[in-house]
């Protein structure tokens with residue numbers, strides 16, 4: 001059965017900080033926080049659609065700092081979700097995202113009591129200078145502590161990281177990934193920085209005091225990150241912000257592409273083809289791969305075929321069920 005999230009965005013309401021990159025309203029595309037009644041109505045409406053399509057979903061409170069919203073409101077939302085999970089077989093659990101410094105023992109206890117199945121921590125970086133420069137208001141130690149509390153409560157841990165923040169470097173991103181791996185999250189989301197209007201990053205960018213990583217640099221970096229996490233059995237469940245008209249309207253710079261993951265996976269495929277081809281004679285080769293890999297192998301606008309041709313390898317790519325990469 002296909003698993004999805006029923007995402008319910010709880011905007012900036014709970015957050016006492018203003019991170020350098022955050023214009024939460026643009027990111028979530030929402031202007032006001034939903035009431036418990038509105039959430040219930042959405043859950044009921046979506047239950048019918050999910051059942052029709054034979055799908056299951058987790059009820060996911062995303063978009064802000066869920067565990068920092070007014071406690072009564074948080075409990076109302078959790079109660080609504082818990083009742084729905086008990087009532088509708090298509091709902092299999094509850095997820096939320098929050099700040100690392102908004103998880104303590106009491107909060108972890110509440111989440112467990114309401115049957116929360118996964119918590120995603122907006123960690124963004126494990127580098128202290130990057131955290132400080134981007135007004136995160138918490139340390140790497142806060143991330144470690146919150147991650148440990150979540151895991152001790154038997155709740156699935158997810159971590160979110162950003163690339164290309166103010167004072168960030170690709171090396172620091174790779175170190176962040178290594179630190180994440182030590183915390184053994186089940187899932188990771190990677191968000192290359194998008195520079196939005198009405199944010200401090202936007203001001204720094206407009207004054208020429210900051211520029212994020214370039215597109216190609218980000219693709220290379222994300223290819224390394226994706227590989228690193230997957231090698232360690234950690235699922236990367238998102239790469240890049242969701243396509244949204246609000247973000248497109250409000251962005252000043254940074255890296256945003258609706259097909260970013262496909263582009264990154266295609267770059268990984270190019271690297272793999274290259275490392276195998278490098279051991280062979282230049283000239284013509286046939287490459288076989290499973291049909292589901294073909295578009296990645298070819299690349300957007302045939303970029304991988306062209307890149308290999310420039311290096312002296314003329315290739316054709318053919319389907320072969322179950323094969324990752326076979327070169328003849």
Ligand code: SF4
Pocket residue numbers: 012015016017018019022023024063064065099122
């Ligand atoms: S903690 Fe999250 S919601 Fe709050 S300002 Fe930072 S990114 Fe925005």
